[in-house]
Amino acid sequence: MKGATILGKDRAPVLATQGLTRHFGGLTAVNDVSIELMMGTIHAVIGPNGAGKSTLMNLLSGDLFPSAGHIHLEGDAITHCTPPQRSLRGLGRSYQKTNVFLPLTVFENARLAAQSRAGSSLRFFRPVLHEATINERAQLAIDAAGLGARSDRVVATLSHGEQRQVEIAMALATAPRVLLLDEPLAGMGAEESSAIVQLLARLRESHAILLVEHDMDAVFSLADTLTVMVNGTVLESGPPAFIRSSAAVQAAYLGGDENMHA
Amino acid sequence: MPPSHSAPGRTAARVMLQIALLLALACLPWFAEKYYVQFVARILIMGILAMSLDLLLGYTGLVSFGHAAFYGVAAYSLAMLTPAYQAAWFWTSFPLAVLGAAAAGLAIGFFVVRTHGIYFIMVTLAFAQMLFFLFHDTRIAGGNDGIYIDVRPDTTILGWKPFDLERYDQVYLLVLVLFALVWMFLRILLRSRFGHVLVGIRVNEHRMRSLGFETFRYKLACFTIAAALAGIAGYLSALQFGVVNPEFMGWHQSAAVMMMVILGGMGTLIGPVLGASAWMLLELGFQSLPVAGSIDLGKHWQLWMGAFIVLTALLLPSGLLGAWSALWRRLHHQTPALDADDPVAKP
Ligand SMILES: Nc1ncnc2c1ncn2[C@@H]1O[C@H](COP(=O)(O)OP(=O)(O)O)[C@@H](O)[C@H]1O
Ligand SMILES: [Mg+2]
Numbered sequence: 001m002k003g004a005t006i007l008g009k010d011r012a013p014v015l016a017t018q019g020l021t022r023h024f025g026g027l028t029a030v031n032d033v034s035i036e037l038m039m040g041t042i043h044a045v046i047g048p049n050g051a052g053k054s055t056l057m058n059l060l061s062g063d064l065f066p067s068a069g070h071i072h073l074e075g076d077a078i079t080h081c082t083p084p085q086r087s088l089r090g091l092g093r094s095y096q097k098t099n100v101f102l103p104l105t106v107f108e109n110a111r112l113a114a115q116s117r118a119g120s121s122l123r124f125f126r127p128v129l130h131e132a133t134i135n136e137r138a139q140l141a142i143d144a145a146g147l148g149a150r151s152d153r154v155v156a157t158l159s160h161g162e163q164r165q166v167e168i169a170m171a172l173a174t175a176p177r178v179l180l181l182d183e184p185l186a187g188m189g190a191e192e193s194s195a196i197v198q199l200l201a202r203l204r205e206s207h208a209i210l211l212v213e214h215d216m217d218a219v220f221s222l223a224d225t226l227t228v229m230v231n232g233t234v235l236e237s238g239p240p241a242f243i244r245s246s247a248a249v250q251a252a253y254l255g256g257d258e259n260m261h262a
Numbered sequence: 263m264p265p266s267h268s269a270p271g272r273t274a275a276r277v278m279l280q281i282a283l284l285l286a287l288a289c290l291p292w293f294a295e296k297y298y299v300q301f302v303a304r305i306l307i308m309g310i311l312a313m314s315l316d317l318l319l320g321y322t323g324l325v326s327f328g329h330a331a332f333y334g335v336a337a338y339s340l341a342m343l344t345p346a347y348q349a350a351w352f353w354t355s356f357p358l359a360v361l362g363a364a365a366a367g368l369a370i371g372f373f374v375v376r377t378h379g380i381y382f383i384m385v386t387l388a389f390a391q392m393l394f395f396l397f398h399d400t401r402i403a404g405g406n407d408g409i410y411i412d413v414r415p416d417t418t419i420l421g422w423k424p425f426d427l428e429r430y431d432q433v434y435l436l437v438l439v440l441f442a443l444v445w446m447f448l449r450i451l452l453r454s455r456f457g458h459v460l461v462g463i464r465v466n467e468h469r470m471r472s473l474g475f476e477t478f479r480y481k482l483a484c485f486t487i488a489a490a491l492a493g494i495a496g497y498l499s500a501l502q503f504g505v506v507n508p509e510f511m512g513w514h515q516s517a518a519v520m521m522m523v524i525l526g527g528m529g530t531l532i533g534p535v536l537g538a539s540a541w542m543l544l545e546l547g548f549q550s551l552p553v554a555g556s557i558d559l560g561k562h563w564q565l566w567m568g569a570f571i572v573l574t575a576l577l578l579p580s581g582l583l584g585a586w587s588a589l590w591r592r593l594h595h596q597t598p599a600l601d602a603d604d605p606v607a608k609p
Contacts, residue, residue, distance in 0.1 A: 061472060087474035099472075101465045112462045116474035121455040122483060128458050174473055 012075065014039050014208040015060065015091075015178050020069035022055055029055040031232035032069070037178065042200065042209045044219045047229035053212040054096050056229070057182045060210070061093045062086045073178065087116065092176025094167040096183045096212070102156040106147050109155055109166055110138035113173035141173035146195050161188040168196065172203075179209045185218055197222060220244075228252075284442055291431035300502065303434045305542045306441040307498045312522040312534030313448060314491035319520065320528030321452065322484050323464030324375070327383045327516055328390025331370070332363040332489035334511025336496030338397065339363070341409040341506040349416040352427065356415070360493040366393075367489020368482070375481040390516060398508040408507025411500060427501060437498050444491055448531055451487075460484055525574055527583030536582050544570060 013036035022030040030052045037043050045053050058064040060071060062083035071079045078086055101109050111128065114137040115121055128134065142151055145168045150158060155166055164187055171179060181200075185193045197218050200209060204222075213219050219226070220240050227237040228249050236246045243249055291299050311333055318324040339359035344350040370389045377385055396402075403409045414427040425432045451457050459480050462470045470477050500506045509515065518541065526537025548566040551559035559566075578585040 063468075063472065082476075083471045084474045084476045087472060093472060099466065099469050101462060101469065103465055104461070108458075112458060112470070113473050115455055115458065118455075121459045121475065121480065123455045124451050124457075125454055127450075127453040128455055129453065131455070134455075170469075170473065 011038065013037055013072075014074055015210070016072045017060070018070045018072075020056070020059055020071065021067050022052075022059055022064060023067045028232050030059060030066075033229070033232075033234055034069075035227055035234070035237065037208045037210055038224075039177070039208045040205060041224040042204050042211055042222045043225045043227065044211045044213060044223035045227045045229060046213070046216075046219060047235075050231075051229040052232040053229055054182055055232075057093065057096075057180050057210075057212060060180055061091060087174060087176075090177040091180065092171040092174045092178065093180035094171045094182060094184055096186065098160070098163045098167060100155050100163060100166050100170065103154060105152055105154055106142060106158070106166055106169070107138060107151045110141045110169045110173045111135065113170040114138040114141065117173075117175055137175070138173055141169045144172055144199060145169035146192060146199075161192050164188050165192060165196070168199075177207060179203065179207050181209065182212045183214060184211070185213055185215050193218070284438070287438055288435065291434055296430050299434050300430055301542070301546070303430075303437045303498075303502055305539050306437050307495050307502070308519070308522060308538035308542060309535040310441055310444050310498070311492055311495035311519050312526070312538045313444060313531055314488045314495065315519050316523045316528060316531070316534045317448065317451075317460075317484060317488045317491070319523055320530065320533070321457070321464060322460040322481065323467075324481065324485065325383050326374075326386045326485075326488075327513070327520065328370075328386035328388075329488070329492055329519055330511045330513070330515035331390035331393045332367055332492040333496035333499070333515065333519075334393065334397070334506075334508075335366045336360060336363040336493030337500035337506040337510045338403055338409070339493075340415070340497050340500045341411050342403055344411050344413065344415070347412050349413040352415040352417040353419065356497055359497040360490050363493025363496060364486050364490035367486040367492075371482045371485030371489070375478060375485055387513060387516070390511060390513065394508050394511050394513070397511070404507070406508065408505055408509075411504045411506070414501060414504070433498075433502055437502070440494055440498065444494060445531060448491075452531075456480065456483070521571060525571070525581055527581030530583055533581055533583040540582060 015037040016035070018034050020030055020033045021028065033052075033056060035043070035045075045056065047053055055064065059066050062078075062081060062085070066079065069079075070077060073086070073089055073091060076089075078089065078091075081089070101112065104112075111134060114134045115128070115131075117137070118131065118134050139151070142148060145165045147162065147165050147169055150162060155163060158166070164184060168181070168184055171181070184196060184200075188196065193215070200211070200222055203209065204224075211219070211222065223240055225238065226240055226243040228235045228243060228246075230252050235252055236243060236249050238246075287302070290302060294302075311329070315326065315329045318326045318329070336359040339362040340350065340355055343355045343358060370386075374382060374385045374389065398406055414433075417423055417425055417427060425436060427433055427436070452460075459470070459475060462473075462475070463477050463480060467477050496510065499510070519538075522537035522541045523534045524537070525540060526535065527533030544567060545563065548563035549560050551563065551566070553559065574581075580588075
């Protein structure tokens with residue numbers, strides 16, 4: 001592709017990787033992956049289990065460091081930044097394996113997330129209960145994730161699907177510009193799932209979203225761009241219609257339905 | 263609206279109860295003999311030390327096995343700031359001793375809070391042992407025998423003496439006031455942004471980092487604050503005993519305070535205080551056991567103490583406080599609920 005044009009969404013990517021690679025011993029979980037994520041779009045990454053999607057997410061969020069390659073966020077190299085640094089630069093994520101504060105309430109989970117955006121927490125005297133901005137932001141994120149009625153519940157007592165919603169509420173409460181969502185719909189009921197799909201469609205406007213998801217209906221209804229990964233490498237990348245008709249993808253992935261829900 | 267705050271009535275009742283208890287304790291010197299007043303002062307001092315450790319252990323999940331080091335640093339600070347056969351000035355020696363403990367906490371914390379789990383336990387113990395042998399094997403402060411504080415600190419300001427630390431009852435009142443201040447300080451701290459970050463770190467440090475919290479910074483601050491509070495206990499202890507020796511910072515002391523916290527109940531403020539009281543009372547009780555036949559039961563008090571700890575660990579896995587609240591709920595047919603006054607939910 002020729003350089004970025006000035007028109008509409010074709011501006012410089014918010015998040016971009018070049019040649020991103022990660023080895024685990026002899027295994028190359030992510031192999032020479034270069035992707036671009038634009039503001040105002042949803043970029044879905046699909047592929048069978050073990051394709052390296054979660055590893056890619058971990059490389060982007062800083063939970064893992066790459067063996068080779070570069071990551072740029074809004075033009076700045078963040079390849080060597082720690083997870084908190086990346087988070088504060090506007091990168092928010094949710095985890096495939098629910099990663100929340102189980103013994104705390106939904107509200108306390110979201111509040112910790114919101115608190116991370118309110119300046120230093122080396123504040124020792126004022127009760128958090130009286131920090132109106134933090135509490136409001138937490139409540140907004142909870143409502144957006146559809147957990148308004150569950151605010152006071154201890155997260156450990158919620159259903160798996162609701163815990164997935166807590167993941168999303170926490171990601172939202174950090175007010176990210178770039179959202180990395182690793183299988184946000186996995187384990188959710190049909191109703192919650194469609195509510196989250198609608199939420200993502202609304203969020204698209206003001207965010208850049210990288211979405212790893214196995215639910216193909218959701219993926220094809222949301223994604224502006226699709227990247228198909230197999231064995232750590234990018235098999236194909238492009239608009240949904242292109243991916244749907246790609247012979248390589250048909251052969252390797254979309255045709256074989258048994259891989260998709262493995 | 264932020265949820266989960268306790269009914270104002272309940273909070274008020276709680277505060278009233280605490281004030282009443284404090285006043286009752288303040289009256290003790292008018293009723294009890296010197297021995298008992300000093301004994302309660304020792305319990306309160308251990309209570310301060312145990313609360314300070316609980317900030318690390320119960321709230322932040324940092325299992326420090328060298329906490330007595332900071333208690334000892336402050337105690338030695340007073341001893342070394344006291345000139346021979348003269349008094350140190352309270353208003354400089356106290357802040358300096360607490361600052362000394364905080365500085366030691368900051369320096370040691372800088373290295374130890376980078377480690378996790380079992381390694382954290384190991385390096386905190388290692389640092390404390392280094393300090394122990396520094397004072398034990400060199401002559402900088404009396405070596406193995408320790409160092410005496412011949413005259414207790416003087417509190418005179420411009421010719422006016424607000425209290426006299428040569429009097430045991432006034433030492434007791436100073437201890438009580440500082441105990442109440444430490445308690446209040448921790449209560450406020452734990453409700454602040456900082457306190458909530460500490461709990462987040464204990465529950466899931468990885469997630470805290472991915473939310474944007476540079477956890478190293480918060481753990482280091484917490485370690486330093488805990489060291490400073492342990493320093494308050496150390497200063498008071500040195501003041502009361504009039505002598506400081508390396509045992510102040512020995513691993514026995516670190517282990518004892520850790521057991522007080524666990525015995526009472528981690529992750530609460532009242533738990534460590536209950537634990538410290540129970541520990542001191544048991545020690546006293548077991549030591550005064552009679553001679554039965556050819557065995558001096560009292561001499562082997564550590565054996566009974568050990569047996570007691572094993573039994574508590576087996577029968578009351580969440581400490582005295584946990585057992586008490588379970589009993590309370592049973593009597594009142596309540597389901598377990600989080601203490602709304604307390605930011606900590608037990609895992
Ligand atoms: N921390 C790790 N150590 C070793 N191997 C790993 C690790 N994380 C992932 N892998 C391996 O890397 C490959 C890609 O895994 P993952 O990124 O989780 O795939 P996906 O999310 O697409 O299902 C798998 O073969 C997995 O076993
Ligand atoms: Mg995965």
